[in-house]
Amino acid sequence: MHLLHGALRTYAWGSRTAIAELCGRPVPSNHPEAELWLGAHPANPSGLQVGESTVSLLDAIAADPVGQLGTRARAGFGDRLPFLLKLLAAEEPLSLQAHPSAAQAKEGFTREEAAGIPLDSPIRNYRDDSHKPELVVALTRFEALAGFRDPHRTVDLLRALDVPALEHYIALLEGQPDSSGLRALFTTWITLPPPALGTLLPQILEGCVRYLSGPAESRVYAREIRTVLGLGESYPGDAGVLASMLLNRITLEPGQGLYLAAGNLHAYLHGLGVEVMANSDNVLRGGLTPKHVDVPELLRVLDFEPLTGPARTASAAGPGDPVYVYATPAPEFALSRIELTPGCPDAELRRPGPRILLCTAGSVTLRCGDEHLVLERGQSAWIAAVDPAVTVSTRAGSAQLFSATVG
The missing domain is CATH 2.60.120.10 (Jelly Rolls)
Structure with missing residues (x-):
C-alpha cells in the first residue's frame, strides 16, 4: 500500500479551480487543469511514494507484475494495468468524440502502424490497440451530450425551431426514424461543404434564439437549445454544432454515473467528476475542437442506435x-x-x-x-x-x- 501521486494534464477546456481546490492547492491555478491521471498509462504514469522517493507505477508493475497485478488480472490483460482512473474538470466543452470497439481498435492500430504514422502524430487516430469503455461519476452537477436521442423526439425538436431550411433534413429523419435515418442525417450534416454549412448554421442559431424568446410553457427543449447556442458561439462554423442537436442532453447530479460503451458519440460540457476507463487513448473526434477530425474513420466506429436512459446510479x-x-x-x-x-x-x-x-x-x-x-x-x-x-x-x-x- 503506497500513497499515489497523480499526473496532472492541462488542456484549454480545463478548470483553474476545481481540481486545485479538491487537492488543497491555491486557486486559481496557473493553467487550466483538465485531468488528474491515476494509473499506469505510458503517456503519464502516476508515482508511488516509497519512503522518501517516488517510483513510477509503470516501472513498479514492470519490475513485479505478479505482485502488483495478480494472476487474475494478468490472465486477462497481460502485464499492464487494464484501467485508468481520472479526476476530470470541464470548464468548457470537450470535443465531440467516440471510442472504437476492441476489434476496431486492433484493426486501426495495425493499419496505422503499417502506414508508418508516428504515435505522436497529430493525425494519428489509434495510439494503442485497446477499446475504451468509460464511466464518469459526478462530483458536482455534471453536464454532457451522450448518445443519439430517440429520432421521434429529435424530429419534434427540429420542428420546434421553425426554420424552413431544416425541412429537408427533418423529412429525411421523419421518413426513417431509426438508426439508419440517424446515420443518414448525421453523415449529411458532418460532411456539409463549408458554404452550405455557413448558410444553414446561422439560420438554425436564429431559430434557437426565437425559440428561447417564446412562451416559457412551450419551451420543452430549452436546455438542449441553450446548449446548441452555447456551442455555436464557442465553435462558429463547426458541423459539430449541428451534430449536437441529435444527441441526448444529460445532467448528472452528484453521485450519478454515465457509462459509455464503444461507438457512443458524446461530449462532456461542464462539471467535475471521477472517470474510470480502459487504459487506452483512442479517440475519434467529430467536431467542437481544433484537433484532428477524421470523419470517415469516425463514421466507421459510430453506433447510431438511440441511447436511452444512459445515466446510472450505484x-x-x-x-x-x-x-x-x-x-x-x-x-x-x-x-x-x-x-x-x-x-x-x-x-x-x-x-x-x-x-x-x-x-x-x-x-x-x-x-x-x-x-x-x-x-x-x-x-x-x-x-x-x-x-x-x-x-x-x-x-x-x-x-x-x-x-x-x-x-
Missing part, C-alpha cells in the same frame, strides 16, 4: 454497507463509491487488488495488514494484488472515497 453492496457499486459490463474496470459517516461501520474491501483509492471528501485511514495510511481529500493510494484486504474508516466527520479495480 447500488449498495449489501444492507447497511457503505460501499456503493456502479454496475457496468466492462471487464477492465469496476468502480465503487464509499460513503462513511460518524459511527458507521468501517468499509471492508476484501477483493484483492490491484486497486486505486481516491479520497474526494473528508479524511480516511486505510488499514492493510499491519500498515496504515491516511488519505486527505484529493489524495490517492495504490493497493497491489499482493497486499492484504483493506479496511477504510473515517477520521472525523463524513468522508467519501472512490475505489477502482479490475472488473
Whole structure:
C-alpha cells in the first residue's frame, strides 16, 4: 500500500479551480487543469511514494507484475494495468468524440502502424490497440451530450425551431426514424461543404434564439437549445454544432454515473467528476475542437442506435454497507463509491487488488495488514494484488472515497 501521486494534464477546456481546490492547492491555478491521471498509462504514469522517493507505477508493475497485478488480472490483460482512473474538470466543452470497439481498435492500430504514422502524430487516430469503455461519476452537477436521442423526439425538436431550411433534413429523419435515418442525417450534416454549412448554421442559431424568446410553457427543449447556442458561439462554423442537436442532453447530479460503451458519440460540457476507463487513448473526434477530425474513420466506429436512459446510479453492496457499486459490463474496470459517516461501520474491501483509492471528501485511514495510511481529500493510494484486504474508516466527520479495480 503506497500513497499515489497523480499526473496532472492541462488542456484549454480545463478548470483553474476545481481540481486545485479538491487537492488543497491555491486557486486559481496557473493553467487550466483538465485531468488528474491515476494509473499506469505510458503517456503519464502516476508515482508511488516509497519512503522518501517516488517510483513510477509503470516501472513498479514492470519490475513485479505478479505482485502488483495478480494472476487474475494478468490472465486477462497481460502485464499492464487494464484501467485508468481520472479526476476530470470541464470548464468548457470537450470535443465531440467516440471510442472504437476492441476489434476496431486492433484493426486501426495495425493499419496505422503499417502506414508508418508516428504515435505522436497529430493525425494519428489509434495510439494503442485497446477499446475504451468509460464511466464518469459526478462530483458536482455534471453536464454532457451522450448518445443519439430517440429520432421521434429529435424530429419534434427540429420542428420546434421553425426554420424552413431544416425541412429537408427533418423529412429525411421523419421518413426513417431509426438508426439508419440517424446515420443518414448525421453523415449529411458532418460532411456539409463549408458554404452550405455557413448558410444553414446561422439560420438554425436564429431559430434557437426565437425559440428561447417564446412562451416559457412551450419551451420543452430549452436546455438542449441553450446548449446548441452555447456551442455555436464557442465553435462558429463547426458541423459539430449541428451534430449536437441529435444527441441526448444529460445532467448528472452528484453521485450519478454515465457509462459509455464503444461507438457512443458524446461530449462532456461542464462539471467535475471521477472517470474510470480502459487504459487506452483512442479517440475519434467529430467536431467542437481544433484537433484532428477524421470523419470517415469516425463514421466507421459510430453506433447510431438511440441511447436511452444512459445515466446510472450505484447500488449498495449489501444492507447497511457503505460501499456503493456502479454496475457496468466492462471487464477492465469496476468502480465503487464509499460513503462513511460518524459511527458507521468501517468499509471492508476484501477483493484483492490491484486497486486505486481516491479520497474526494473528508479524511480516511486505510488499514492493510499491519500498515496504515491516511488519505486527505484529493489524495490517492495504490493497493497491489499482493497486499492484504483493506479496511477504510473515517477520521472525523463524513468522508467519501472512490475505489477502482479490475472488473
